[in-house]
Amino acid sequence: MTAPVLLWLRRELRLTDNPALRAALATGRPVIPVFVLDDETPGAWAPGGASRWWLHHSLAALGADLVRLGAPLVLRRGRLDFEIARLVAETGAVEVHAGTPTEPWARAAYRTVIDAIAPVKLRCTMTALLHHPDEIRTQAGTPYGVFTPFGRAVRAHGPIALPEPAPADIPGGAAVASDDLESWGLLPAAPDWAGGLRTAWSPGEAGAQARLREFVAEGLDQYRARRDLPGTDGTSRLSPFFAWGEISPRQVWHSSAACEKFRDEVLWREFAAHLLWHNPTLPDAPLRAEFAAMPWRDDQAGLRAWQRGQTGIPIVDAGMRQLWHTGWMHNRVRMIVASFLVKHLMLPWQLGEAWFWDTLVDADLAQNAASWQWVAGSGADAAPYFRVFNPVLQGRKFDPDGAYVRRYVPELALLPDSVVHAPWEAPALVREAAGIRLGATYPAPVVELAAGRDRALQAFAALRKVA
């Protein structure tokens, strides 16, 4: 029997436009698809709780598709290098095909895989991005640190290849023992907190394709007008499908030619990966070194109030509760809650990054780290440190009728629009009529907004003086 190749899938859980799958098929050999759940590699960013829920359903869907095509998915759990080497030995595979890893810890782990399977070769193909992060360079040959010229350079780089259809069948190899997906315990049991996730999402490639079709048909032409309004269904909600590679960026790119503004966002995703590729400490340390001296506060009660959506600031609480219930938060509100944590509460951005990592279904190392650093002001192309979002004004501007706040903070539902973003400003009688007692039915603000802003500005100004 012809010796097989392994198709090692990690964050490209799809059959459509999957260059690693294409490369494996091009060998003409039997293909054995494998997925390894790695919670053990030192320094690995193992998936958080919400991502594990997603992953379970995504693997179940992919497994069913692969059985239909003739090559069942093999599941293994353990360190990437041990498990891939074991599979090579068990199957007699002559090559391993994989997607190019973009996370620093994964790049290091793949190097250990290369050593572990030698002389068998690991062949990586870019599956996650439109371009390899080394392909886009300034004229001086350096990486980009600012989005606008990066985006311009990608657009000038030449046409983006058309997506390739899924294969009609995959020649499978001899049967290989696989873990049982259920035995991995990726789904929450006691308590089962995933009810809101089940209502909100259909993980897997079919769900991704359906979401893309629906968005292109019904949302793309309104995207520019509605993308900043969290009370509307104005954005694509493709992010969790992107995070696990259930949809290809080339397919999304070619489906969205009618809206350059939307394509810009896809390029922000590329830019975050570019930043992480060239700055491997991005998830852990501020890119601007002076920020290491920031006098962050230690405020466990404030952190907990933020995590639970109990800060007393309606738009912040609505966002944090949307995150908790659905595993996702609107981008505008992500910026507001992040600014509130880092500036009004003066808590380190890494705490927010870690909470998002655990609770987002779209948790992505590059986008999460780059975005937190952007909001904190410590990133390459960051918001200026003195930009402190006023969450009340942001709420009034982007959720003018309070629809978003009322949906996720129902205890405020009966307040008039004029005060729904600042219940403490409402006359006592109005609050009473709406059934609200501050500090009892809804918290009083954990920080007085003007005082919190001043405290942050003073700290940032001191930091700049030192720098």
Ligand SMILES: Cc1cc2nc3c(=O)[nH]c(=O)nc-3n(C[C@H](O)[C@H](O)[C@H](O)COP(=O)(O)OP(=O)(O)OC[C@H]3O[C@@H](n4cnc5c(N)ncnc54)[C@H](O)[C@@H]3O)c2cc1C
């Ligand atoms: C503090 C903070 C943390 C974030 N963490 C993550 C994360 O872990 N994972 C993640 O996917 N996104 C993250 N984002 C970026 C952004 O909020 C989400 O990508 C977006 O809300 C996803 O919704 P959508 O798919 O409907 O976006 P759309 O508006 O429909 O955009 C389409 C796609 O473009 C990309 N995109 C959109 N906005 C951004 C952005 N600001 N930066 C980079 N790429 C973008 C996403 O891949 C998105 O799916 C974060 C933003 C902030 C402010």
